[in-house]
Amino acid sequence: MSELFNPATKSPMMAFVEIASGYWIAQALNVAAKLGVADLLIEGAKSVDELAHKTESHTRSLYRLLRTLSSVGVFNEVEPRKFAQTPISEYLRSDNPYSLRYQTIMHCDDWHWRSWGEMYSSIKDGKPGIYHAYQDHSYYEYFQKNPEAGDIFNKAMINVCRNFHTPFIESYDFSSATKIVDIAGGEGTLISAILQANPHLKGILFDQPHVLSEAKKFLAKEGVGDRCETVSGDMFKSIPVGGDIYTLSYILIDWDDDKVTTIIKNIRDAIADNGKLLVIDTVLTSANEYQWGKWLDLELLSFGYGGARTEAEFSELFEKAGFQLARHLQIGTPVSVMELSAI
Incomplete structure (x- = not known):
């Protein structure tokens, strides 16, 4: 597993490339969450062929997804084309009382994705991204009209x-x-x-x-x-x-x-x-210290x-x-x- 985004251990160019591509990880994690891969690994490692069959997925494409997620510690390719759970992937299990599966799905839900996509406008005028995307002033307003999205959000927040x-x-x-x-x-x-x-x-x-x-x-x-x-x-x-x-x-x-x-x-x-x-x-x-809460602050701006x-x-x-x-x-x-x- 490589150490991501760390300019102390990587060249500034590679650190930049990884930071600029960060959304790739979120979307890959979202797909694994929706497919329920972690639930299929509860009893032990399984081949990608078996996982593809149980998730009704394209075998080669699923392998590429799991191979990539394993490179950041989500799943472990224990032998060629065979994957097992890791401490990180345990948080994708639906039966885990501390599961963060719905947080992953919520972050890549269409309304969330589109609102973040309006950040340039938010920085320019101070209005929320969700306003630019949907003309709502807050996610509360959006959920009143879109209760299914609100349900996913609430499930995410309970376990967060x-x-x-x-x-x-x-x-x-x-x-x-x-x-x-x-x-x-x-x-x-x-x-x-x-x-x-x-x-x-x-x-x-x-x-x-x-x-x-x-x-x-x-x-x-x-x-x-x-x-x-x-x-x-x-x-x-x-x-x-x-x-x-x-x-x-x-x-x-x-x-x-x-x-x-x-x-x-x-x-x-x-x-x-x-x-x-x-x-x-x-x-x-x-100011310069990394903190997840600073990214959460941009979430609130959206x-x-x-x-x-x-x-x-x-x-x-x-x-x-x-x-x-x-x-x-x-x-x-x-x-x-x-x-x-x-x-």
């Missing part, structure tokens, strides 16, 4: 969040809290995991009514429906009271500074003076008016809304946990 949240849930001390309120928590991925890990806690999942209809089923399936109340509302108007800890996971990144300030002020109105607000989000690092922020930018917004940053916890994933206390 599960991967990003797990180290936080395992390491954060919830022992002194009694009730947690998750703001705009979707189907309840985060709050259900917190409640599972902390049987003494009760929770409130707060989101819009159409989201909560599915959330109740999810919470019941996760075994926490009896400890988690669902409350519908609009976070731009008011927030439920009564929690010791409030959580915002990957919410602020979707909104501009004015809307972020409104959300946090509403939480300040609801939270007790000794309560804590946990903001789980990407925090940008220094799909709305939000964006990733530095710690200093977050702190300024928090203070305007009545909070101060007490702790910044690094958890070994693309997100950080910022623990806020009321001023």
Whole structure:
């Protein structure tokens, strides 16, 4: 497996060529995800002939795909024309609770591909790529008209969040809290995991009514429906009271500074003076350091008016809304946990 994109180990020319061709990898991964190749390798290595038969694919073309993906660590050609699973390809398995299969498919879905293709226009005028492609101001608007794309996106986000949240849930001390309120928590991925890990806690999942209809089923399936109340509302108007800890996971990144300030002020109105607000989000690092979150920031440029922020930018917004940053916890994933206390 070669080391990609690294000018320290490759000539500047080769590093440039690989960077400029990066989308090749995403599309190849997408095809493998749609074909379900990783699922076929659960019980062991298989020949490309068998894989082609089971996926109804052209044998020579499938071999070229798998050979190329193996060169970046996705699959392993253990002997000529025979492929096995790798730790990376495990994330393409549909039965893996931490599967990122739908993230791969979502990234190469037509609406996503076209919106990124409008980045030149976005850089020129500041409007989202999805606006230039579809005349929608955000992916929320697009999904209202295209629910199938929204379903793939939601499935992707459930497992992305599960991967990003797990180290936080395992390491954060919830022992002194009694009730947690998750703001705009979707189907309840985060709050259900917190409640599972902390049987003494009760929770409130707060989101819009159409989201909560599915959330109740999810919470019941996760075994926490009896400890988690669902409350519908609009976070731009008011927030439920009564929690010791409030959580915002990957919410602020979707909104501009004015809307972020409104959300946090509403939480300040609801939270007790000794309560804590946990903001789980990407925090940008220094200028030249590689960080996946910087590419995520361009994703947000393509799909709305939000964006990733530095710690200093977050702190300024928090203070305007009545909070101060007490702790910044690094958890070994693309997100950080910022623990806020009321001023």
